[in-house]
Amino acid sequence: MPLTPEQQAEIDEARATPRQTLRAVSEGMERHLYVAHPVLDHGLLRVIDYMGDDSAIVQAARVSYGRGTKAVSNDEGLIRYLMRHWHSTPFEMCEVKFHVKLPVFVARQWIRHRTANVNEYSARYSILDREFYIPAPEQLAAQSTVNNQGRGAVLSGEEAQRVLDILREDAMRSYDHYEGMLSQEGQQGLARELARMNLPANIYTQWYWKTDLHNLFHFLRLRADAHAQYEIRVYAEAMCRIVADWVPLAYAAFEDYRLGGVSLSGKAVEVLKRRLAGETVTQETSGMSKGEWREFEGVWG
Amino acid sequence: MPLTPEQQAEIDEARATPRQTLRAVSEGMERHLYVAHPVLDHGLLRVIDYMGDDSAIVQAARVSYGRGTKAVSNDEGLIRYLMRHWHSTPFEMCEVKFHVKLPVFVARQWIRHRTANVNEYSARYSILDREFYIPAPEQLAAQSTVNNQGRGAVLSGEEAQRVLDILREDAMRSYDHYEGMLSQEGQQGLARELARMNLPANIYTQWYWKTDLHNLFHFLRLRADAHAQYEIRVYAEAMCRIVADWVPLAYAAFEDYRLGGVSLSGKAVEVLKRRLAGETVTQETSGMSKGEWREFEGVWG
Amino acid sequence: MPLTPEQQAEIDEARATPRQTLRAVSEGMERHLYVAHPVLDHGLLRVIDYMGDDSAIVQAARVSYGRGTKAVSNDEGLIRYLMRHWHSTPFEMCEVKFHVKLPVFVARQWIRHRTANVNEYSARYSILDREFYIPAPEQLAAQSTVNNQGRGAVLSGEEAQRVLDILREDAMRSYDHYEGMLSQEGQQGLARELARMNLPANIYTQWYWKTDLHNLFHFLRLRADAHAQYEIRVYAEAMCRIVADWVPLAYAAFEDYRLGGVSLSGKAVEVLKRRLAGETVTQETSGMSKGEWREFEGVWG
Amino acid sequence: MPLTPEQQAEIDEARATPRQTLRAVSEGMERHLYVAHPVLDHGLLRVIDYMGDDSAIVQAARVSYGRGTKAVSNDEGLIRYLMRHWHSTPFEMCEVKFHVKLPVFVARQWIRHRTANVNEYSARYSILDREFYIPAPEQLAAQSTVNNQGRGAVLSGEEAQRVLDILREDAMRSYDHYEGMLSQEGQQGLARELARMNLPANIYTQWYWKTDLHNLFHFLRLRADAHAQYEIRVYAEAMCRIVADWVPLAYAAFEDYRLGGVSLSGKAVEVLKRRLAGETVTQETSGMSKGEWREFEGVWG
Missing domain, CATH: 1.10.20 (Histone, subunit A)
Known part of the structure; x- marks a missing residue:
């Protein structure tokens, strides 16, 4: 994605003029602001704005749980607890806004995530540029x-x-x-x-896309997954790197419990327990269908 | 949209076998069930399922307002009252599911309405047909x-x-x-x-699209409007005809208060009051910008 | 919840007059329509309307996956596949509307599930009855x-x-x-x-509550869980019994993959693999915190 | 709402330590950050964080409309145009997070606005304070x-x-x-x-409440309205004053087109046109019901 000199100048200018704020500031995220991360042959991903950081998650949780939360020794433990127990609302207290340039067929998949705010370039109103994704x-x-x-x-x-x-x-x-x-x-x-x-x-479009951290994690879990189509996965992976800098504790918990986690059915739990007890279980004795068993063996051997 | 004999047979079969239900039934809507309404050159619109009717709206409102609602003389008056005062939740108690075949550029506009459930044909999974919209x-x-x-x-x-x-x-x-x-x-x-x-x-895709009546009205207000692009407007207009048969009282109220209604700014209210008092108001003395004044004159002369 | 003779007469009347419809009908659900299931001392749960059945889920999935889905041998296998792979949109194609009478402190917890339509009795407009929950x-x-x-x-x-x-x-x-x-x-x-x-x-309120099957399953996973407060769990459990009659295949999949399922973190996966390989793992060597380890042992011993 | 010395010290500390950011900064909003605005006898409203300002709305609109938007002379004109034509997505690009202390019966009404993120103090987890609203x-x-x-x-x-x-x-x-x-x-x-x-x-609870500017305007239109219950209206009015400082152009447009605006039905448009043409219209000749006519006369005399 070769930025025009004009675009680069705009980014440089935005980055050159820090201002004072009383809000929560994530140093890791400030480094990404406005910087155009190239994705695919002509795509890009830029952070335009953000709200909150790891401590904003903790702060929101403490409002919910009141004095009781003081018992939890530290922010990391609390954030991991929230993620483990699917307490999603504190993560919703962080928000991020991206500028994304992406092929239309990727945009069509992306937009299915409904809990987000979007302003897309309108080809009804304006003329699209001559830029196409070629693998x-x-x-x-x-x-x-x-x-x-x-x-x-x-x-x-x-x-x-x-x-x-x-x-x-x-x-x-x-x-x-x-x-x-x-x-x-x-x-x-x-x-x-x-x-x-x-x-x-495969023509490129662009949009501003804004969502909260909980819904972003949901998006990333599906789209940074190995089964996601490559052309959307590269955007998700670029986002993962940014989010890891923005909210390092929340991202680490997400990585452990979601990206690297595994969901077991009740049947799969039983099979694992039988295996742990020394039993040899086959598909026939597992109660699972062939498809399920193949997926189960993919993880557990 | 020439249905294949196979598709027509499927529709005929579905329509041939009524079953008994204890649910609310809208006779007007039963006539539309599964029938393929042609839209554009190869598109279609079919009702696949629905929940509720005019009386379901009234019933939900009476839960909210309790005994107090008995004062309202009849269903029509209550439905008009709800629409006039933006009481949207009773309209949310009706639901409808459509099968739509539509060009991709129309689908891209349509999907921006987020409060709906969608299952779209996946060109990742299957092969699209050779059908294109040609105006x-x-x-x-x-x-x-x-x-x-x-x-x-x-x-x-x-x-x-x-x-x-x-x-x-x-x-x-x-x-x-x-x-x-x-x-x-x-x-x-x-x-x-x-x-x-x-x-x-302009290739055709298809989807199941399900939404509640309140959100459908919102969709129709924007997409059946004269400023909407023709290619989505014809779908909205076909829906309007169906909804008028499904919930005639609610649709009539929608037509009067939304489709045929006008929103006035505070400034426009003042100008109209001055005009009613006999004053001649010009753009210069209206407090409106040229654009607003042009739109205002478009309605009021 | 002693129904008044008047209320019972209303229910009897609604149940006495079946009508013809061309829509999908769930025989299991028809038996529940309007019937007041008592919950707690004065509460109730009634199905007021529903849309779709197991085959509606399958039908929606087949729209998405096109001809490709024909390979899957049967409805049960497809529904289990969808549930296992978190393909939620086909489940959104079913909808249900309940009438619920419940204590206000339960309603306050319940309403946090935002993806639903609600008409609550308004104590601003009408006078509440003298009915309180006493454990x-x-x-x-x-x-x-x-x-x-x-x-x-x-x-x-x-x-x-x-x-x-x-x-x-x-x-x-x-x-x-x-x-x-x-x-x-x-x-x-x-x-x-x-x-x-x-x-x-603890005073009772009542509402109409309408949601789709995917979001209902999400509600049930959290509220039919052993950690949910008893007073909301009994409503969730009553719903589970109803849903099992409405969409038996989807409910069975939900029971296996969600209610009876277990989420493992990446760390937990590693520990289980080490255990399966014969290693003895302790909290100290697990990489988990004490809290996590306690929860892990709660499931795996 | 007498802040404890401890709480005031916390606020003072948060306000004492500005940090540098590259994000959009609204000077008007910085003045409100963390400051506890008293509402009712023990309630409060505090801005905890915000994202965006008037120029963020304009920036998002320019992404959508591309080069075409350059024609619009200035930010104010564009923002008024967006508001007038119900182009809501650019307003969704601003976000705000409040800390609110409010009576439970107000919270019950407030929570019906579903498009928001909430972390409420949990009386399941912690003990509520002895604070009640007495009118x-x-x-x-x-x-x-x-x-x-x-x-x-x-x-x-x-x-x-x-x-x-x-x-x-x-x-x-x-x-x-x-x-x-x-x-x-x-x-x-x-x-x-x-x-x-x-x-x-009437006991007080508290929560963090986060929403985007479009949905906040929707909330304010309903809750700052003269027909809203006084006890929620005072919160809405306090928010209006804050929003006017945060995004002065957007707020002015909201005030003109929404708060001060009037919705006319098709029938009402006809009546006004007949009046402007010199005709005397009565309820009988208006086509409106008595209730509608009363409301119409309330505005137009």
């Missing part, structure tokens, strides 16, 4: 043969080249036509709200 | 010269033909390439989650 | 000495009697005063919106 | 004879005294009994989650 060669994967919504081996040789050529040429042609239909030279020019329909789903 | 000639409008997000005069002659040719050819070509990239004949075949990025925004 | 003797528990928000042993003897006397007498006195302040005999009579402030939190 | 004599109003949910004339003389005595004595007695049941001297002591049920609805 890097190592991301050009075949359809998975075992997972309906997954990727298999990386394409190679002529097939890979053919795909890249198609994606590039179709993108350029459709954009040429978009511009041609919009043009008012020697013709009326099609309405923007109509012309945009010719643009493919 | 009818009378909808091929130029960019408005006065409104950044509006349409002007209809295109004609060669320009119109050129636009239609582009939209059709680009759609067909991109779909050919989509199929070509997916194909596993003589090659691995690109992952579906990647191949879809080549498809333009 | 049964076996529910009169002491403060837990180990858990700040839990109960310990049941009170007995004189202390129990003293508590019951206080609760009953204070309730009656405050209600007498409420009526006295409202009375317009020989005085103006205090506004209802003010008089209600004298009523204690 | 000032001039707020001791009789039930309205024309409005089921309104107040009439102020009570006077003996009746007023009787009400105040009841409220004070019942509050003190119920709190004495609360303490008595909790006490562990010479007895086990009732669980906190049970003992709290004896406390009346």
Whole structure:
């Protein structure tokens, strides 16, 4: 994502003029403010604003639990306790606002997370730029043969080249036509709200996206997961790095209990207990379906 | 939207087998159940399920207001009272589920209404059909010269033909390439989650969309409005006709207070009062900006 | 909860007049419609309406996954798959509306679940009935000495009697005063919106509460849990029995994966793996805090 | 609301140590941070944190409308345009977090606004303080004879005294009994989650409440309205004064278009047009019900 000199100047200016505030300040987050983290070939992720830090979570929890919370020795222990017991409201007391530039097909998946505030660039109102996502060669994967919504081996040789050529040429042609239909030279020019329909789903859009930390963690749990589509996962991973700097204690708890955690069904608990007791359990004696058993073995061997 | 014989058979079967229920039943809505209302060139709108009717709104209001509500003479008066005073919770007690087939650029606008449940066809998981929205000639409008997000005069002659040719050819070509990239004949075949990025925004998708009546009214107020883009407005208008059959009293109140209503600012109230008192008010003496005054005159002359 | 003959007559009438519908019908749920299930001493739970059944969940999932879903052999397997992989949107396609009569202190906890529609009886508008929750003797528990928000042993003897006397007498006195302040005999009579402030939190209120199945499951996971306060748990348990009749496949999956399931942190996964490999792990070598270890041992011994 | 010296010291300390930030800063809001604004007899309202200012609204709108927005001459005009046309998402880009101490019956009304984050003091976990709302004599109003949910004339003389005595004595007695049941001297002591049920609805609770500016405006429109109950309206009015300092342009637009605005039904628009044309319209010829006409005349004479 090559920033224009103009954009870089804007960022530099915003970063050059600190002001005084009485609010909670996260030093780790201040370092990220406005900085454009590149994602994919033309995408970006920038923190525009934030509210709260680890201590804001603790403070909110102490309002809820009153004097009783004083017993908990320290902030880290309390934050881990809240995460472990699914006490989500104190995490909702932190808020973050990102500027994201992302391909439309990623935006379509992203927007399904409803508990967030969004201002997207309107192609009804304005004209989109000529920027399209073209996968890097190592991301050009075949359809998975075992997972309906997954990727298999990386394409190679002529097939890979053919795909890249198609994606590039179709993108350029459709954009040429978009511009041609919009043009008012020697013709009326099609309405923007109509012309945009010719643009493919790998064109970049951008938006401001604001959410609270609890809902951000939910987003990250699903989208930073190994099963998420690569093109959204890279945004989630970039966010993870930022959040780790913003609220280090909360992020560490999230990593342990959610990202690195495992959900067991009642049946799976029983199987593990039998195993711990020395019994050999097979799919047939587990009470699980073949699919469940395969997933169970994926974790527990 | 030509239904396949198979789809029509499915609808016929669902409609052929009434069952007994103790729930509230809206006769007007039963007539719509499963029936595919065509919208645009390949789109559709179908009611899949509903909960409640006009009397469910009244019943919920009577829970809230207790014995006091008995004073209100009839259901219509109570429903109009609730609508007039923005008492939205009784309307939330009705729910409706639609099956919608719609172009992706319409879906992108639609999904911004967050208080709804959605199951969309996944192009990550399955393969989209070769169906694209191509505007009818009378909808091929130029960019408005006065409104950044509006349409002007209809295109004609060669320009119109050129636009239609582009939209059709680009759609067909991109779909050919989509199929070509997916194909596993003589090659691995690109992952579906990647191949879809080549498809333009006028391809059709479909979803189940479920919401409550209050939020549906909010959607309809914005999307059945004359300023809404034509391609989403036709869905909203088709819904309006269905809702009028489902909850006739609530819809009539909605039509009077929302669709046909006008919001006045404090300044506009003052101007109207001065006019009623016989004074001639101009933009200069109104306290309004030029834009506001133009909109004000649009309603009041 | 002794229904008045009038109320019972209303329920009998509603249940006596089945009507025809083309919608999905759950036979198990039809049996519950309008029937008042007693909860606590004066509370109740009634199903007022519902939308969808197990097959509606499957149908919505098939819209999302398209032809791909046909591979899954049956509805039960698909529903279990959806639950296991946190695919929540198909469950949102079912909706239910309850009439609940409950003590105010329970209502205050309940309302924290925000994704629901509510119409509560308004004590600003109408006059509350003289009905208060008085715990049964076996529910009169002491403060837990180990858990700040839990109960310990049941009170007995004189202390129990003293508590019951206080609760009953204070309730009656405050209600007498409420009526006295409202009375317009020989005085103006205090506004209802003010008089209600004298009523204690064990007075009963009532509401219509409507939510979708996904959010209902979330509610039940937290409120049917052994750590939930008894007075809300009995409502959740009554709901569990109803939901098991409404959507038996979804409920069975919920029971296995959520109610009976266990969430493991990354650390806990490591400890279990070490144990399975024959190692003896102690709190000191587990990397867990004492609190976590105690909870871990509570499940795994 | 007499702050304890301890609380005042905490506030003073928080206000004494400004830090540097690169975020948007609202000077008007910085002056309010942490300051306890007294509301009612023991309540308070404090700003704990905020995100964004007027320019953040403008910035978000410019992301949406792209280059097109540059045409709008200034921030004030753009913000008024957004408010006038119900473009709510840019206002959602500002966020605020309050600490509120309020009577329980006010909290019960307040919590019905669902789009907010809340951490309330837990009487299940901790012990509530002996603080109750007792209305000032001039707020001791009789039930309205024309409005089921309104107040009439102020009570006077003996009746007023009787009400105040009841409220004070019942509050003190119920709190004495609360303490008595909790006490562990010479007895086990009732669980906190049970003992709290004896406390009346005028006891004070407290919470952190966080919401975005769009939803805050919605709250204020309903709760700063003349028809709102006095005891919640005073909180809304205190918020209005704070918001006016935080985002002066947005607040001015809100005041003109919402607080001071009027919604007209289609019928009312017709009547006004007929009046402007010189016609005399009566309720009979207006097409409105008596109730509507009364409300219409209340505004337009």
